[in-house]
Amino acid sequence: MKVSDKTVKSLLEIYKEISLLNKILATLGWDTNVNLPPKASQGRASQVSYLTKIITEKWTDGKFIKLLEKANSQKSKLNLEEKAIIRNIKRGAKIYNKIPKEILVEESETTSKAFVTWKVAKENNDFAYFLPDLKKIIKLYQIIADHLGYKDNRYDALLDIYEPGLTTAFCRNLFSKLQPPLTQTLKAIQKSKVYKSSNNIINDSSYPIDDQRKMAAFVLKGIGYDFDAGRLDIAPHPFETQLGRFDIRITNRYKGNDFRESFTGSMHEGGHALYEQGIKEDYANTPLGGGVSLGIHESQSRFWENQVGRSFEFLKFLTPIFHALYPNSLPKIETEKLFAILNDVKPSLIRVEADEVTYNLHIALRFEIEEGLINGKIKPEDLPQIWKTKMKKYLGIIPETDKEGVLQDVHWSGGSFGYFPTYTLGNLYAAQFTHAMKKELNIKNLMTKGELGTILSWLRSNIHQYGSLYYPAELVKKVTGEKLNSKYFLNYIKEKYHAIYKIS
Numbered sequence: 001m002k003v004s005d006k007t008v009k010s011l012l013e014i015y016k017e018i019s020l021l022n023k024i025l026a027t028l029g030w031d032t033n034v035n036l037p038p039k040a041s042q043g044r045a046s047q048v049s050y051l052t053k054i055i056t057e058k059w060t061d062g063k064f065i066k067l068l069e070k071a072n073s074q075k076s077k078l079n080l081e082e083k084a085i086i087r088n089i090k091r092g093a094k095i096y097n098k099i100p101k102e103i104l105v106e107e108s109e110t111t112s113k114a115f116v117t118w119k120v121a122k123e124n125n126d127f128a129y130f131l132p133d134l135k136k137i138i139k140l141y142q143i144i145a146d147h148l149g150y151k152d153n154r155y156d157a158l159l160d161i162y163e164p165g166l167t168t169a170f171c172r173n174l175f176s177k178l179q180p181p182l183t184q185t186l187k188a189i190q191k192s193k194v195y196k197s198s199n200n201i202i203n204d205s206s207y208p209i210d211d212q213r214k215m216a217a218f219v220l221k222g223i224g225y226d227f228d229a230g231r232l233d234i235a236p237h238p239f240e241t242q243l244g245r246f247d248i249r250i251t252n253r254y255k256g257n258d259f260r261e262s263f264t265g266s267m268h269e270g271g272h273a274l275y276e277q278g279i280k281e282d283y284a285n286t287p288l289g290g291g292v293s294l295g296i297h298e299s300q301s302r303f304w305e306n307q308v309g310r311s312f313e314f315l316k317f318l319t320p321i322f323h324a325l326y327p328n329s330l331p332k333i334e335t336e337k338l339f340a341i342l343n344d345v346k347p348s349l350i351r352v353e354a355d356e357v358t359y360n361l362h363i364a365l366r367f368e369i370e371e372g373l374i375n376g377k378i379k380p381e382d383l384p385q386i387w388k389t390k391m392k393k394y395l396g397i398i399p400e401t402d403k404e405g406v407l408q409d410v411h412w413s414g415g416s417f418g419y420f421p422t423y424t425l426g427n428l429y430a431a432q433f434t435h436a437m438k439k440e441l442n443i444k445n446l447m448t449k450g451e452l453g454t455i456l457s458w459l460r461s462n463i464h465q466y467g468s469l470y471y472p473a474e475l476v477k478k479v480t481g482e483k484l485n486s487k488y489f490l491n492y493i494k495e496k497y498h499a500i501y502k503i504s
């Protein structure tokens with residue numbers, strides 16, 4: 001990295017402190033999810049809020065803001081990396097400096113309380129118990145969006161937090177192009193003979209946790225995850241986190257009666273981790289040293305999970321490994337069977353369990369609801385009914401309980417409005433990147449041989465190394481030669497699932 005501008009250098013010195021504090025915060029977060037004894041949660045909450053306070057003070061410090069303004073006013077003289085540094089700091093500072101402090105405090109108090117009420121409400125299938133907190137959070141995020149500012153739609157201000165430049169209009173157009181063909185494919189699958197005769201139930205056996213952990217470690221090593229710069233642990237919800245440039249950790253979970261989730265989960269979180277492990281080393285602790293957006297991040301996890309992990313070719317390579325690592329439960333499983341059970345399509349109520357065909361329909365529903373809530377077009381008390389109506393429309397099934405419906409996801413309790421669409425973007429970017437990769441690499445051949453290093457090198461040189469240098473739209477253009485286009489994902493789905501379900 002070449003930084004010669006004096007003001008940018010001073011900014012980077014202060015930013016480094018913010019980055020180090022964020023890594024300490026992430027370390028506490030990892031520990032909370034993996035190790036925390038039950039009685040320690042109050043103590044941990046005070047540690048986290050103290051650190052958060054210091055980080056906020058750094059972001060709002062007068063000297064820092066003055067330096068930022070000065071650097072910004074001389075932007076035209078700066079090089080590409082310096083410009084990106086300024087752009088990213090401006091973006092981070094916006095959240096802290098445009099939203100009044102008391103709103104941020106209220107948000108943090110409301111959401112930490114709401115996390116608990118949401119959990120209880122979900123356990124007891126009691127939406128009314130969560131409703132007062134949810135209403136408060138929606139109101140707060142309407143205020144936050146107004147402070148952040150937007151051009152066309154209030155929801156744009158929130159979308160932009162997770163994916164720079166993302167707008168409601170863009171999402172609406174995207175989902176209008178995705179939804180009809182996906183629904184059509186789903187209907188064709190459901191009408192197919194293969195669907196009607198398939199028996200993809202696998203929980204008639206048990207899959208020892210130890211076998212599953214060995215498998216997870218094997219595939220992680222296979223895709224190139226560096227265990228000397230990371231760890232694999234157990235947590236209730238799988239995640240990836242960055243505690244330092246050489247400390248990129250992942251977690252997984254293991255179900256005794258199903259080996260699939262820990263397999264795809266390790267590929268998914270491993271994909272996130274490979275992105276972070278591949279960023280230029282001298283970007284560490286600078287505003288360039290992290291994945292650029294949630295959408296691009298998710299493209300890397302979905303690429304390894306779906307384009308590789310659920311491909312016939314890679315499963316063919318892994319078949320003898322499955323035999324060896326599950327000597328009692330999967331001694332003779334065939335590639336065809338592995339492929340079928342890992343690509344089983346079925347409309348389901350729960351997003352996180354959805355297959356590749358139906359997954360984005362779950363997101364379309366959440367996008368429409370969030371946009372309605374943030375703009376005051378949907379009343380929070382009507383959510384359970386609206387949820388059911390939209391489920392019927394998109395997936396043809398209706399949840400009997402709110403637990404399997406509107407209460408299933410944690411996001412709204414934490415105020416993460418605008419987050420969901422990035423999951424769909426990730427799927428779309430992944431397909432478009434794969435299309436570009438295929439022009440240069442014979443990836444089917446590489447996957448069959450388990451030679452994934454060549455694939456990783458392609459991702460490293462085209463995507464990973466840049467960290468947050470390019471915004472998502474620029475990066476996609478640079479890598480694939482065009483803007484994000486849903487046709488690559490739709491073609492991928494059509495080609496793969498028409499073959500699996502023998503649809504002509």
Ligand code: MG
Nearest residue numbers: 268272298301
């Ligand atoms: Mg993910």
